[in-house]
Amino acid sequence: MAATVVTITSGKGGVGKTTTTANLAVALAEDGFKVVCIDGDIGLRNLDVVLGLENRIVYDLVDIVENRCRIRQAMIRDKRLEELYLIPAAQTRDKSAVSPSDMIRVCDELRNEVDYIIIDSPAGIERGFRNTIAPADVILVVTNPEVSAVRDADRIIGLVEAEEKGPAKLIINRVNPGLTKRGDMLTPEDVVELLAIELIGVIPDDENVVISTNRGQPVALDPKSKTGQAFKNIAKRIQGQTVPFLQLDDKGDFLSRMAGLFKQGGD
Amino acid sequence: MAAWGKSNRQSADEAKERLKLVLIHDRTDLSQDELSTMKNELLAVISRHVEIDPELVKISMSHDGREQKLTADIPLKTSHRRKIG
Numbered sequence: 001m002a003a004t005v006v007t008i009t010s011g012k013g014g015v016g017k018t019t020t021t022a023n024l025a026v027a028l029a030e031d032g033f034k035v036v037c038i039d040g041d042i043g044l045r046n047l048d049v050v051l052g053l054e055n056r057i058v059y060d061l062v063d064i065v066e067n068r069c070r071i072r073q074a075m076i077r078d079k080r081l082e083e084l085y086l087i088p089a090a091q092t093r094d095k096s097a098v099s100p101s102d103m104i105r106v107c108d109e110l111r112n113e114v115d116y117i118i119i120d121s122p123a124g125i126e127r128g129f130r131n132t133i134a135p136a137d138v139i140l141v142v143t144n145p146e147v148s149a150v151r152d153a154d155r156i157i158g159l160v161e162a163e164e165k166g167p168a169k170l171i172i173n174r175v176n177p178g179l180t181k182r183g184d185m186l187t188p189e190d191v192v193e194l195l196a197i198e199l200i201g202v203i204p205d206d207e208n209v210v211i212s213t214n215r216g217q218p219v220a221l222d223p224k225s226k227t228g229q230a231f232k233n234i235a236k237r238i239q240g241q242t243v244p245f246l247q248l249d250d251k252g253d254f255l256s257r258m259a260g261l262f263k264q265g266g267d
Numbered sequence: 268m269a270a271w272g273k274s275n276r277q278s279a280d281e282a283k284e285r286l287k288l289v290l291i292h293d294r295t296d297l298s299q300d301e302l303s304t305m306k307n308e309l310l311a312v313i314s315r316h317v318e319i320d321p322e323l324v325k326i327s328m329s330h331d332g333r334e335q336k337l338t339a340d341i342p343l344k345t346s347h348r349r350k351i352g
Contacts, residue, residue, distance in 0.1 A: 146282070147282050147285065147286055147289075150286055151286065151289055151290065151293065154290050154293060154294070155293060157333070158293075158294065158333075161333070180279070182277075183277030183278070183279050183280065184277060184278045184279055185279055186279050186282055186283060186286075187279070190279065190282075190283050194283065194286050194287065194290060196330065196332045196333045197333070
């Protein structure tokens, strides 16, 4: 096994990086892969609560880096999925406790043990961001269809290119079909045109994400959730499969145009 | 350019236009003011060698994927075209 390291980043905070990380990790584990997700947000850990694993933390990423434990000891196994693990961030330290070379070393040690390493990047473009992109094979930039998130995504895409880690791929989160239809929200097509990178997923704005986060149960665990399906589709695309883009809207129109635009097979 | 006059203009279109300009600036580190200064300097240099009509000159930033391009369309005044042969 030689794991693929996927880093989820965005620049702007609050666009859904952690939710995306949790759901992609769940979706890949549901597909039968061995997955470790790493919370790269030292000092502001959250991936543990989003996954519902906060009560089981003993060791964290900084303990690994500072040799207080073995990597295995810091890997919390999920109760719902056999092959899903979390390495939590330290809560009482800051970004400087970990360096880009530490992250590369930790990931290299894991590479022969697992199929996917999914890293949740902190907001911002400083040390924490650099730590999480250093070991990445694939970088996914999460944005929302609004001006500040798109602008920050553009900056991040440029930085990823400058680090020769590109091209990044794009996830557009919190798309509201009603607003889009009315002309009061940028469409996924608009965002792709502005940012000029490959789209790998479109996630609808869904109140169930709030509810599932309250419960620590990522929506990808719910077989009936359309939003969960959107995350599962991204997981399939990460595996190299061609999956048509979902229609977010029952009458569906703009996303069927999206499917045509990107020729991801299907309709 | 943003058409501020239109009241029924949809906000997503405005967002897109504004973002286009902001992203050009962010990617090139060149503001609208700096762009027009550069334009004037370019025109001054070109005018030293050939006659041009500054009104017809178009210098703009565009992008091809994530590549930024400076495009200049500078028509020369026809009366000064040299005869061939």
